[in-house]
Amino acid sequence: MAGAMPPSFIRNNKMERSITSYSLLHDNKVIVNGRIIFYQENIIKFADFLKTVFKQEQLAYPKFYKMDTLSKLGFLAAELVLKEKSIEGYRPEAVGVVLSNSSSSLDTDVAHNETIRDRASYFPSPSVFVYTLPNIVIGEVCIKNKIKGENAFLISETFNGRLLCEYVNELFNNERVEACLCGWVEVMGNSCQAMVALVEKLAPGPDGINGSFKPLLFNEQNLNLLMKHN
Amino acid sequence: MPQRIFITGYGIISCIGNNIEESFNFLLGSKPGTGKINHVQTLLRDELLVGEVTKSLDELFDMAGIQPADGYSRNTLLGIIAAREAFASGRLDQHTELRTGLISATTVGGMDRCELYYNDFLTNDTRNSFIDSYDCADSTEKIAQLLGIHDFTTTISTACSSAANAIMLGARMLRTGKLDRVMAGGCESLTRFHLNGFNALKILDKDSSKPFDINRAGINLGEGSAFLVLESEETLKKTGNVPLCELAGWGNSCEAFHQTASSPDGIGAYLAMKKALDMSGMAPREIDYVNAHGTGTDNNDLSEGRAIEKLFGTRIPLVSSTKPFTGHTTSAAGSIEAILSILCIRNGVVWPNLNFRERIAELSFSPVEKLMTDTEVNAVMSNSFGFGGNDTSLIFRKVEV
Amino acid sequence: MDELILKLKQEVIEQLNLEDITPDDINPDLPLFGEGLGLDSIDALELIVLLEKNYGIKIEDPKDGKKIFHSIRSMAEYITEHKK
Numbered sequence: 001m002a003g004a005m006p007p008s009f010i011r012n013n014k015m016e017r018s019i020t021s022y023s024l025l026h027d028n029k030v031i032v033n034g035r036i037i038f039y040q041e042n043i044i045k046f047a048d049f050l051k052t053v054f055k056q057e058q059l060a061y062p063k064f065y066k067m068d069t070l071s072k073l074g075f076l077a078a079e080l081v082l083k084e085k086s087i088e089g090y091r092p093e094a095v096g097v098v099l100s101n102s103s104s105s106l107d108t109d110v111a112h113n114e115t116i117r118d119r120a121s122y123f124p125s126p127s128v129f130v131y132t133l134p135n136i137v138i139g140e141v142c143i144k145n146k147i148k149g150e151n152a153f154l155i156s157e158t159f160n161g162r163l164l165c166e167y168v169n170e171l172f173n174n175e176r177v178e179a180c181l182c183g184w185v186e187v188m189g190n191s192c193q194a195m196v197a198l199v200e201k202l203a204p205g206p207d208g209i210n211g212s213f214k215p216l217l218f219n220e221q222n223l224n225l226l227m228k229h230n
Numbered sequence: 231m232p233q234r235i236f237i238t239g240y241g242i243i244s245c246i247g248n249n250i251e252e253s254f255n256f257l258l259g260s261k262p263g264t265g266k267i268n269h270v271q272t273l274l275r276d277e278l279l280v281g282e283v284t285k286s287l288d289e290l291f292d293m294a295g296i297q298p299a300d301g302y303s304r305n306t307l308l309g310i311i312a313a314r315e316a317f318a319s320g321r322l323d324q325h326t327e328l329r330t331g332l333i334s335a336t337t338v339g340g341m342d343r344c345e346l347y348y349n350d351f352l353t354n355d356t357r358n359s360f361i362d363s364y365d366c367a368d369s370t371e372k373i374a375q376l377l378g379i380h381d382f383t384t385t386i387s388t389a390c391s392s393a394a395n396a397i398m399l400g401a402r403m404l405r406t407g408k409l410d411r412v413m414a415g416g417c418e419s420l421t422r423f424h425l426n427g428f429n430a431l432k433i434l435d436k437d438s439s440k441p442f443d444i445n446r447a448g449i450n451l452g453e454g455s456a457f458l459v460l461e462s463e464e465t466l467k468k469t470g471n472v473p474l475c476e477l478a479g480w481g482n483s484c485e486a487f488h489q490t491a492s493s494p495d496g497i498g499a500y501l502a503m504k505k506a507l508d509m510s511g512m513a514p515r516e517i518d519y520v521n522a523h524g525t526g527t528d529n530n531d532l533s534e535g536r537a538i539e540k541l542f543g544t545r546i547p548l549v550s551s552t553k554p555f556t557g558h559t560t561s562a563a564g565s566i567e568a569i570l571s572i573l574c575i576r577n578g579v580v581w582p583n584l585n586f587r588e589r590i591a592e593l594s595f596s597p598v599e600k601l602m603t604d605t606e607v608n609a610v611m612s613n614s615f616g617f618g619g620n621d622t623s624l625i626f627r628k629v630e631v
Numbered sequence: 632m633d634e635l636i637l638k639l640k641q642e643v644i645e646q647l648n649l650e651d652i653t654p655d656d657i658n659p660d661l662p663l664f665g666e667g668l669g670l671d672s673i674d675a676l677e678l679i680v681l682l683e684k685n686y687g688i689k690i691e692d693p694k695d696g697k698k699i700f701h702s703i704r705s706m707a708e709y710i711t712e713h714k715k
Contacts, residue, residue, distance in 0.1 A: 051650075062669055065650035093483065093501055104339075104366060104387060109423070116426045117349050119273065123684045126676035127647075129427035130489045130617065133337060135388045139618035142486035148501060150482040151620060152395065155366060155385060163384070170402055174232075432676060432693040491672060 017172060018215030021085035022183075022197040022226060023077045025053070031229070032080050033213035046190050050076055057083070061144060068108040068131035069192070071140045074099060074185040077196035078141040084213075085198055087179050092148035096171045096180040097138045099196075100154040100164055103188040104134045137185060149177050159184050161223035168199055168218070184227065195226050233462045235401045236473035236629065238411075239320020241312040242569050244454030244556045245281035248293065249315055254573055260582055260601050262438045262554045264450045269304070271346065272422040274429060279438060281452025281557020282420055283308065296376070301359035303340035304453075306369040308562075309417030312455035313373045316413055320459025322377070325469055328410040331382035332374045333400045334457075335392030335416030337561040339366035342419045369417060382409055387561070389616030390523075391482075392416050394564030394624055397458060398480040404462040411465050415457030415565030424560070425451060431490065439526035439558075440585040441551035442535065442597045446526045452557020456565035458572075475575050478512070478609065478627040481505025485619030491529050492615065496537030499523075502621040503541050503611060510625045516609055517547045517625070519580050521571045522597070523613040524551020525558050534613065535593040547611075550583035550598040564614035568624060571610040575628050579603050635707045643703070646681045647674050659703040675700060682706075688713045 024031040027046070030038035030053055038053050050072045054064055059079050067075060087095055108131045115124045130136060135153040142151065150171055154163060164182055171177035183196035199218045216222045240250060246263035247253035256263060264281045267274070283290075290307040291298045295314070313332075317323070322330060340363030347357040348364075362368065367385040374383045382403070386396045393416030400414035428434050428451060435448035460477065461469060483505065485498025492498065507514065523534055531551075538546060552570050559566050574580055583597035608628045615621045640654035649668060657668070664670050675696050682688040682699075688710065690696060699709045 062650065065648045066674075092486070097484065106364075109341075112423065112427060113345065113348065116422065122273065123680055124426045124430040125680055126427075126430045126432075127673050129430055130673060132423075132427060133387070133389045133617055135616070135618040135620055136489050138484065139486070139489055139620070142484045142619065143488070146486055148484050148486050148498065151388075151484045151618075152386070152399075152482075153388060155387060157367075166408075170406060174402065174405070430676065430680070431673075432679075488671065489673065 017199050017218040018202050019197045019218050019222060020200045020202055020215045021081045022195065023080035024226065024229060025073065025077055025192065025194040027191060030080070033084055046192055066127065067140060070105055070107060070134065070185060070187045071131060071137040073187055073192050073194050074137035074196070075140050075144065077183065077185060077194040078181055081181065081196050081198050082145060087145065087198070090179050092146050094149055094176060094178040095147045096149040096177040097141055097147060097151040098154065098164060098167050098180060098182045099138055100156060100160065100184050101134065101186040102155065102157055103186055104155050105132050107187045107189065108132050141181065150175055159227050161220040161227070165220045165223060172201070197223070197226065233405050233464060235404055235477040236461050236463070236466055237458050237475050237477060237572060237626070238461045238466070238469070238471040238473050239316045239459030240457065240474065240569050240572065241315025241319060242454070242456040242566060243283060243308055243311045244559060244566055245283055245452055246555050248311065250569070257555060257570070257581055258601065260584065262584055264438055264452065264557050270420045270422055270425065272425055274425055277436060278425065278434060279436060279450050280420055281450060281559065283453055300357060301363050302372065303343045303360070303363050303369065303419065305336060305338055305340060305342055305417050305419040306363070306372050308419055308453065308455040309334060309369050309373050310376060312415065312417065313377060313413060313457045316415070316457035316459050317377050321469065321471060322413065322459065328465060328468065329381040330379050331400065331403060331409045331412045332370060332379040333384055333386065333396040333412060333414040334370040334373060335386040335396040335561050335564065336366050336369055336418055337387050337389055337392060338418055338421050338424060340364045340368050341421045341423050345422055379413065388620045389618055390558070390560050390563055391614040391616035391620045391622040392561035392564060393456070394568070394612070394614035394622040395482065397460070397477070397565060397568060397624060398482060398622060400460045401477050401480060404460060411459060411461045413457050413459050415455065416562040417455035418453055418560045418562040420451060420453040433527045435526055438585055439554050441522070441524035441526040441553055441583055442531050442590060443586050444588045444590050446528065446531055448527050449525045450557045452559040454556065454559045454562050454566055456562060456569050458565060458568060473629045475572050476627045476629050477624065479506040479510030479625035480623070481509065482620070482622045485621055487619055490617045492533035494533060496533040496540070498619050498621040499534050499537035499613065499615060500540050502623040503537065503613065506611065506623040506625045507541070510627065512609060514542045515545050517611050518607045519548040519574055519610045521567050521610055521612040522549055522551045523615045524553055524583070526553060530615065532590060532592060534615070535590060539594060546595040548580050548598050549595065550581055552581050554584035564622065567612050567614065568626065571612045571626050574607045574610055575626060578605050578607055580605055580607060632707060632711070635710065636703055639703050639707055642681060642685060643678070646677055657703060661702060663700055663702055682710070686710050686714055
């Protein structure tokens, strides 16, 4: 499979906001900045998939194993993005996170319901319950990366690139945000899909960042293309 | 100069009343609104004290003005009732040419009915429309449909700061000209699901909660709904509405400390309050009253108290938590407490922090103990902090008409 | 006691999802919290669930957990004393 970007992406030529790094995870495949870094022919068990990628990328963080699947997915996607393009130069308050999905935390809601559904096996688990909120995944990303800027989790039936784009632009325009992670992190049953992008006020250098990857213009169209690129 | 944002309508329902007037009168009585569980079917029924709306499902249908039908959760009905009051109060039936949006916050969604029919829904499919209503957006869509708000709708779910974030998003959409007016707020009903979850976290007080008290022992969960109508300066000229007050500032921050706990120094709370204050252009001493998040847990009250000290230094404004009145209405708390704050500005009162006896040793201030009346309240800061470290602060300011 | 300690180590590892940690890695006399295993307040609550689920022991006040969950040995001692 080719690692190059499809030609239809709009390149950034002006001093605009750019997607300076991104990751895509979908069931059995991981793409970071246009490169496939993980692929498995047979779709493996979803939890094992995330664990395998986590280990392959040598992301030492024991708390990862305690997270629910939505947090694992979002955390992993964000780590892969930030591994390529660090945000360490920013003030913690100047980094925002806006994620979205369609199933909220339903997958973990079901797990929590299992622990309270009948009297005989009534053992509600605190560590399951704390993940029955979609925004906890953002909390996990922020804890790891010391991000203290505004965050939001948006839920819609299908990916809404326009809303996401407007929300992030608003943070840059009026909320003193200088870098923002944004995207889609969806988990339900045995299927998962994540697209996380880092947006910065950056123009592309002559050689792009990390050699081959050049920042993409941050707009609705490119976000939609990234989603489809999965 | 960015456009100013005004509040021109409001509506509320919670355990302290079914509308603005009832709620205001209840608050003047200075007693908790919480009680035993009547409606939620849970093993914890006799163990916990909650802020449950007294009305049954049938009564709520009646109040919402719709025929009982499947697919309507208690949560949606609470939302409809508060939204209808806000709709009338903000005269949303007028000037239908204006682009109007609905931004509603909830975390439980349709869970209150869904959890009753979920376990056997594959074999017993007679109540499946309730399963569809589980989705958080379902309540928003039903409210929007009923009120005929079609230009924009969205649902915000960021735990206990959700409704404050809905108000914040609404204000921004007005300021950037995406909409002309917005109804923003949230609804949340009590469920077996989150009662059990909070209980597992061992942060529920079995008695009436005691925010900011040295012997505080946790939260009383509650339910309810509240919506505000927001208009931009420009829109106000067209509608001719008389503003209830101004939304002068807002700030959100992520604490990045723990999934559910607040940091000991309250840095997230501090950053949210500081941001809201900076936006309002006011000095700290101009804030007359802080309606604190004040859940009554060991962790929140100390952390929030420290953040308040950091922001206000030695000149701490009046502070109280109104959660002993309403219970902690989680995703609706932001808009319910926004309205309680606005009532202070409108009526020159400050709500007492019920059940307070003794100051937290580490803090330099005590909350307001007794109801204050005939008090000039020009600006109120309302805090709402959520699991995930999502902290929001809103500032409401009096408008001289 | 040694048997219970080994069993507890395995149960703690499972309940708290301590990936890559084996029973041999846990010294039964060293503190469970603070340094070492990197456990937090949610883990402490999860240990309360473990005691209830596996041993039928109920702890009402989470503050009592501090002493009980000091180490694997203190947990084993508490279980031996309170098991129904």
